[in-house]
Amino acid sequence: MxxxxxxxxxxxxxxxxxxxxxxxxxxxxxxxxxxxxxxxxxxxxxxxxxxxxxxxxxxxxxxxxxxNIGYLPQVNTIDKQFPITIKDVILSGRFAKDKWWQRTNREQLKKVDELLTFIGMDNAHHVPIGELSGGQMQRVFLCRALFSQPxxxxxxxxxxxxxxxxxxxxxxxxxxxxxxxxxxxxxxxxxxxxxxxxxxxxxxxxxxxxxxxxxxxxxxxxxxxxxxxxxxxxxxxxxxxxxxxx
Missing domain, CATH: 3.40.50.300 (P-loop containing nucleotide triphosphate hydrolases)
Structure with a gap:
């Protein structure tokens, strides 16, 4: 192999x-x-x-x-003051395959929905990461790591x-x-x-x-x-x- x-x-x-x-x-x-x-x-x-x-x-x-590598970092290394939402964090995982300037499509948004449902954070797309607990941050960045299907x-x-x-x-x-x-x-x-x-x-x-x-x-x-x-x-x-x- x-x-x-x-x-x-x-x-x-x-x-x-x-x-x-x-x-x-x-x-x-x-x-x-x-x-x-x-x-x-x-x-x-x-x-x-x-x-x-x-x-x-x-x-x-x-x-x-x-x-194709997916990476979940330690959440204590993440800047919680950075102005970004949960949805944007997860979608940033697509950059492993796509270019940053490519527009988000409906299939990608559906994948975000599925991942948020899995971690028990339905309908939290627009919540800023600065409002998340450490555990919630870890869940969101796990979704990001899995987004590109590594x-x-x-x-x-x-x-x-x-x-x-x-x-x-x-x-x-x-x-x-x-x-x-x-x-x-x-x-x-x-x-x-x-x-x-x-x-x-x-x-x-x-x-x-x-x-x-x-x-x-x-x-x-x-x-x-x-x-x-x-x-x-x-x-x-x-x-x-x-x-x-x-």
Whole structure:
């Protein structure tokens, strides 16, 4: 099966500060890769390389001509003061295929309606993004990422600001979408994603690819990935030490 994206011996840096070194990763159709690692380890930089937002110092990024990437950023990077409505945010997802000056057609507006219905925000087309909660912003930008019908979906901490009900719906949706596209999911919550993804990439300066979602604390230590694995299972949970109530 032809890869959609290949990273070969990537080194990426900001000025002289090397963030990623000797990174190799191959993304095939219908992959579902969980990307984990400590803050500052290079997860976001890895995404920027994949999205062509930064040029690596060395190495190569090889993409199939068929690649169409949808991207859901962290919503805390979005300027809520920017004068744009929900409809306009979602429609901006069409720029992956269309030119910015092309007029919106009826089919595209219908797709906006369908996406807003899915996220439970019917008839919210003209609401400014400055009036949205963090969870609502995340939902709207998910719609934007899906608008162009990508075959690679990149999500950067998608559950950070969503409520628990939509979080469950989000993960169910990703399971369905994975039959149509490859998914890269960045998360700090190893317990949650380990029950969803197919494989795991630990990013901490370099990248260690684990060809399974079965991962242990011992494996994480061997990958120099200082994250505590809390639990596996269909219902992720955090186990707390016993303590007395005052």
């Amino acid at each position: 032809e890869p959609l994206i290949e990273l070969k011996n990537i080194q990426a840096a900001y000025d002289k500060n090397v963030v990623l070194k000797e990174v190799n990763l191959t993304i095939h159709p219908n992959d579902f890769i969980g990307i984990i690692g400590p803050n500052g380890g290079g997860k976001t930089t890895l995404l920027k390389v994949i999205l062509n937002l930064i040029t690596p110092q060395s190495g190569s990024v090889i993409k199939s001509e068929k690649v 075959n690679v979906l990149v999500l950067d901490e998608p559950n950070t600001y969503v409520d628990k009900t939509f979080e469950a719906n989000l993960y169910n949706l990703l399971g369905e979408l994975n039959s149509k596209m490859a998914i890269l999911l960045v998360s700090h919550d190893v317990g949650t994603i380990s029950s969803m993804v197919k494989t795991i990439a630990c990013v901490n300066g370099g990248l260690h690819y684990h060809p399974s979602n079965k991962i242990t604390n011992e494996i994480l230590k061997s990958y120099n990935c200082p994250i505590e694995l809390v639990s596996h299972g269909h219902v992720p949970h955090r186990v707390l030490k016993h303590h007395d109530h005052e």
